[in-house]
Amino acid sequence: MSKTLSHSRLALLFNEKKPGPWKRILAKVIFFFLCIGLWQIIYMMKVMPPYLLPGPADVVAKFIELGRSGKLAQSIGLSMRRMFMGYGISVIGGVTIGVLAARSWIFKETVGSLILSLQSLPSICWLPLALIWFGLGEGAILAVLILGALFSIAVATEGAIRNVPPIYLKVGRVMGAKGYVFAKDILFFAALPELIGGLKLGWTFAWRSLMAAELIRQDVFGVGRLLETGRSLNDVALMLAAIISILAIGLTVDTLVFGTLEKKIRTRYGLDR
Amino acid sequence: MKRIWEWQLRFRPAGQILLGFFAIIALSACHKEPPLNSDGEPSELRVGYFPNVTHAQAIVGVAQGEFQKAVGEGVRIVPETFNAGPAAIEALYAGHIDIAYVGPSPALNGFLQSKGQEVRVIAGSAINGVTVVGNRKRGITRIAQLKGGKIATPQYANTQDISARYFLGVQYGFKLSDAGGKTDIIPISNPDIETLFAKNQIDAAWVPEPWGTRLIKKNLAVEITRESELWEGKSFAITTVIARRDFVTKHPELAARFLQAHIRLTQQLQADAQKFAKVINSEIKRITGKALDDDVLRGALKNTGFSIDPSARSFEQYFQMARDVGIYPQTEFDVQKLLYTGPLVAAAAKLGFIFSVPIIPKKYEPLKSNYENNNAIETPRSAADAQTSGTES
Numbered sequence: 117m118s119k120t121l122s123h124s125r126l127a128l129l130f131n132e133k134k135p136g137p138w139k140r141i142l143a144k145v146i147f148f149f150l151c152i153g154l155w156q157i158i159y160m161m162k163v164m165p166p167y168l169l170p171g172p173a174d175v176v177a178k179f180i181e182l183g184r185s186g187k188l189a190q191s192i193g194l195s196m197r198r199m200f201m202g203y204g205i206s207v208i209g210g211v212t213i214g215v216l217a218a219r220s221w222i223f224k225e226t227v228g229s230l231i232l233s234l235q236s237l238p239s240i241c242w243l244p245l246a247l248i249w250f251g252l253g254e255g256a257i258l259a260v261l262i263l264g265a266l267f268s269i270a271v272a273t274e275g276a277i278r279n280v281p282p283i284y285l286k287v288g289r290v291m292g293a294k295g296y297v298f299a300k301d302i303l304f305f306a307a308l309p310e311l312i313g314g315l316k317l318g319w320t321f322a323w324r325s326l327m328a329a330e331l332i333r334q335d336v337f338g339v340g341r342l343l344e345t346g347r348s349l350n351d352v353a354l355m356l357a358a359i360i361s362i363l364a365i366g367l368t369v370d371t372l373v374f375g376t377l378e379k380k381i382r383t384r385y386g387l388d389r
Numbered sequence: 390m391k392r393i394w395e396w397q398l399r400f401r402p403a404g405q406i407l408l409g410f411f412a413i414i415a416l417s418a419c420h421k422e423p424p425l426n427s428d429g430e431p432s433e434l435r436v437g438y439f440p441n442v443t444h445a446q447a448i449v450g451v452a453q454g455e456f457q458k459a460v461g462e463g464v465r466i467v468p469e470t471f472n473a474g475p476a477a478i479e480a481l482y483a484g485h486i487d488i489a490y491v492g493p494s495p496a497l498n499g500f501l502q503s504k505g506q507e508v509r510v511i512a513g514s515a516i517n518g519v520t521v522v523g524n525r526k527r528g529i530t531r532i533a534q535l536k537g538g539k540i541a542t543p544q545y546a547n548t549q550d551i552s553a554r555y556f557l558g559v560q561y562g563f564k565l566s567d568a569g570g571k572t573d574i575i576p577i578s579n580p581d582i583e584t585l586f587a588k589n590q591i592d593a594a595w596v597p598e599p600w601g602t603r604l605i606k607k608n609l610a611v612e613i614t615r616e617s618e619l620w621e622g623k624s625f626a627i628t629t630v631i632a633r634r635d636f637v638t639k640h641p642e643l644a645a646r647f648l649q650a651h652i653r654l655t656q657q658l659q660a661d662a663q664k665f666a667k668v669i670n671s672e673i674k675r676i677t678g679k680a681l682d683d684d685v686l687r688g689a690l691k692n693t694g695f696s697i698d699p700s701a702r703s704f705e706q707y708f709q710m711a712r713d714v715g716i717y718p719q720t721e722f723d724v725q726k727l728l729y730t731g732p733l734v735a736a737a738a739k740l741g742f743i744f745s746v747p748i749i750p751k752k753y754e755p756l757k758s759n760y761e762n763n764n765a766i767e768t769p770r771s772a773a774d775a776q777t778s779g780t781e782s
Contacts, residue, residue, distance in 0.1 A: 167503045168482060181718075247581060251590045252539070334545050334576040348546045349716070350478050350495075350502040 170353040175360065178353040187342070192361065195326060195338040198254065202261035203322045210266045210318060211311075214273025215299075228274065231267050239264030239321070240328040247333075257329045257336060264325030265318040272314020276307040309381050316374040323366055339365065422484055426463040430643050431636075434460055435467045437477045437489035440676040442598045442689040443515045443628045446654040447490045448672045449665050459650035460643060470676050473544055474498075482507055487636040488647060490514055492548035493700075493707045496631045500727050501719055508631050509638075509729035510699050512648055514655070515628035517617040518693030519549055520601030522610035523593045524586060530611055536563045537571040538592030541585060543600075545576040546716050548627065548707070549616075553595040555710035556619050567715070586610055597627060599681055599689035606685050615692070624694065626703035632729070641732045648736035651697065658695040663687060697737075699728050 135143075152172050159171035166174070182188035217228040239260050246256035280303065288302035330340025339361050346354030423433035436456065438447030450456040451468045460466060469486055471477040474495025480486045481499060488511070491499075499508040523529030529538070535557060542550035553574050557563050564570025575591065579600045585591045586609040593613060594604065604610040617623050630651060637644050658665060666686050674680035681689075701724045708722045 165503070165506060167506070248584055248588075251588050252575065252577075252585060335541075345545055348475050348544060350475060350482070350498055352502075 167350075168352060170356065174353045175356045178357040179360075182342075182354075182357060188361065191337055191339045191342045192365065194336070195330065195340070196365075198257060198261060198326055198338070199322060202258045202326070203265055203319060205258075206262050206265035206269055206318055206322060207315060209262070210269025211273050213266075213270040214314075215277060217270065217274045218277035224274075231270050234263075235267035235271055239325040240332070243329055243332055252335060254336070257326065257333060260329045261322050261326045265322035268321045269314055269318035272317055273307075273311060276310035276314055277303060279310055280306040309378075309385055309387065312374070312378050312381055316370070316378070319369060319374065320366075323369075327362055428463050430464055430640055431487070432463070433465050433467050434488065434643065434647065435469055435486040436647075437469045437471055437480060437486040437491075439472065439477075439490070440470055440673045442669065442681075442686065443518050443693055444490045445658055445662065445665060445669055445690070445693070445695065446514055446651055448669050449658075450650055450654050452668050452672045455650040455654060456647060460646050464643060474547060475544075478508070481631070481633050484633065484635075486633070488630060488632045488644070490628050490630055493626050493629055493703055494546065494548040494551055494711070496629055497704060497707055497711070497722075497727070498546070499631070501717065501722065505726050507634055508727070509634050510629050510704070510727050511632045511637060511644060511729050512630040512651060512733045513626055513628075513696045513698040513700050514630050514651070516624050516626055516694040516696050516698075516700075517615065518598040518627050518689070519552070519595065519616035520598070520605075520692065521553075521593060521595050521613040521616060522601055522604050523613045524589065524591060525609060525611050526589050527592060529592050530613060532557075532561060532613060535572065535593055535613075536561075539573045539575055539590070541575045541577050541582045541591050541594040541596075543576070543579050543582070543596060546711070547576075549595045549597060550574065550576055551707060551711045551714065551716060552616055552619075554714040554716075556616075559710075559713050560619070565714075583607070583609065598693050599685050602688035602692065603681070603685045606682070606688065621706075622702075625706070626696075626698075626700040627693070629699060634729075637729055637732065641735070645732035645735040645739070648697075648733050649740060652733075652736055652740055655695045655697050662690040662693070662695070666690060697733065699730060699733065701725075701728060704728075 156172055159166070159169060163169070170178075179188070213227065213231065217224045217231070242263050243256065243260050246259045250256040250259055284302060284306045288298055293302050326338075327340040330336065330338040331344050334341065334344060339358060342361070343355055343358035346352070346356075346358055423431045423435075426432040434456075436447060436451070438444045438451075440448065447468075451466065456466045469480065471480070471489075474491045475498075477486070477489045477491050478495050478499040481489055482503065496508055496510055500510075521532070523531075523534065529535070540553055540557065542553050544550060554565060557572060557574070558565045558568075563572040566573040577585070579596060582591070582594045582596060582600065583604060586594070586604060594600075594610065595616070596604070601612070605612060617625060630648070632644060666683070669690075670680045670683070670686050704724050704727060705722075708717065708724075711717045712720065
């Protein structure tokens with residue numbers, strides 16, 4: 117009895133027929149409205165005084181205030197600039213290291229093993245040292261961001277290349293692909309689906325490292341700093357507004373950029389329909 | 390029957406999440422208050438302070454058991470140490486501490502953010518003790534040289550940060566980087582300030598003791614000015630004693646007994662602060678794991694004054710300063726609501742003396758301000774007035 121029950125339960129949860137895109141969007145919208153409604157109810161129940169748990173309206177008002185003063189746009193702009201610079205460097209460096217580690221055993225045994233061990237260190241641990249070495253300004257923060265993303269991209273790239281089915285490489289060789297052409301037309305495209313996954317992971321790591329660094333370092337502006345400012349002023353509405361901003365940026369990049377890219381590639385490769 | 394099952398199964402996870410969410414809210418919402426003892430007073434009095442020279446009364450009072458003696462056997466003193474004002478205010482909001490030694494800026498902030506619901510200032514503690522120091526390597530010795538420079542403060546919107554922004558940005562009229570100017574106020578922790586001086590990356594710092602003395606003794610910086618020189622009357626509050634409103638309005642006698650110890654300690658520190666150097670340093674070592682150099686501590690104690698005056702004037706001026714530099718959006722603030730001096734007056738009377746410093750100065754002159762509606766409070770108050778207004782209306 118219990119076995120059949122758990123089966124039907126699983127079936128209900130996971131084996132549903134896939135609904136259309138509009139239905140899915142509608143479900144999401146309704147769910148988020150319900151969440152906000154729940155928040156409003158808890159707020160109105162006064163389980164906490166409003167300066168400890170502000171209502172949705174207070175946070176919206178805070179967003180308007182931040183938007184008007186230009187602080188929100190400034191903070192997001194600065195954080196995104198750091199992301200583009202730091203992540204860009206990480207992608208170039210990480211992919212290069214990953215390819216080298218996958219194709220050269222001596223590189224893998226030396227630099228590769230070092231990277232593998234460094235990857236297990238949360239990059240925010242570098243911040244105190246980065247401040248001493250790089251001092252004020254962007255240097256230290258960029259260093260933490262790059263250290264957060266670079267190694268994970270390198271490791272993922274190496275994995276992606278190693279996981280390319282050998283038959284593709286053999287076929288490529290047989291058809292006469294060599295050197296640059298081999299790398300560009302065979303290796304790259306064969307590794308692409310997994311590579312994108314690695315780049316997405318790198319972005320997530322970079323974003324998390326940046327937020328942690330901005331939270332600690334008060335001398336630079338950014339979305340993370342906005343959160344810390346809220347804390348300095350005991351302004352919970354500001355803290356919530358900052359968290360929602362951080363969440364929204366992460367979600368937007370994850371779904372719009374990487375989600376779309378991944379889906380396109382998976383469709384193209386016949387992995388998804 | 391089957392339909393009901395389906396419905397339940399389908400929504401059970403959502404229900405569980407909802408339940409968990411409510412449980413978290415309910416748990417985090419409960420104020421942790423100690424049970425009452427047989428006298429109807431809380432069995433614990435939780436005192437928050439920092440292991441800093443400017444919190445000398447709290448350090449000595451805890452170490453030598455003065456607070457415990459003053460409050461009596463029924464109430465246990467529970468010390469809690471913090472590193473910065475916002476954390477202490479968070480703990481106070483959460484009902485985890487009853488009395489705290491904090492700077493005027495966190496006190497004011499805690500009061501304003503809670504719309505006057507949580508924080509009351511019950512006494513003054515330390516005054517002055519803030520030094521503006523310039524980078525020795527860059528030869529910075531005057532405030533005029535700070536124009537267009539990088540000036541470090543310990544934390545955004547803390548007491549020194551507001552002072553630096555106000556005095557440099559408003560009084561001296563240097564255009565700050567927030568407003569698109571070149572003069573950069575950089576909030577960064579005190580140990581990091583030392584690193585930046587060592588790396589020759591900043592021009593000056595606006596720091597509380599012992600950091601001012603320490604930077605000078607380490608030959609990294611020179612004194613530009615004491616902050617007190619910039620203030621009307623050459624003095625300002627740097628540490629005050631605050632209490633949770635709920636606690637102090639319910640148990641004013643307990644607060645008064647605590648303040649008796651606070652007053653006695655303040656008198657002793659006023660008479661000879663150096664006498665306490667040893668006990669303060671051993672406490673700093675016990676709490677932070679690292680003692681200060683003896684000469685740094687002695688220099689810091691020399692630069693710091695002690696006073697039980699809750700200094701309405703300092704709060705009025707800090708509010709104006711913070712508002713003028715754009716940290717507070719509020720335009721109105723009633724200092725009388727912030728102060729709760731009943732217990733202090735009662736404690737002083739018990740000790741049989743009258744304040745050597747007036748609770749509120751007779752004459753109040755506002756600082757130069759950008760704002761036109763500069764309503765100075767002109768009501769002079771006597772100790773008796775303070776007692777009546779101290780009882781919550």
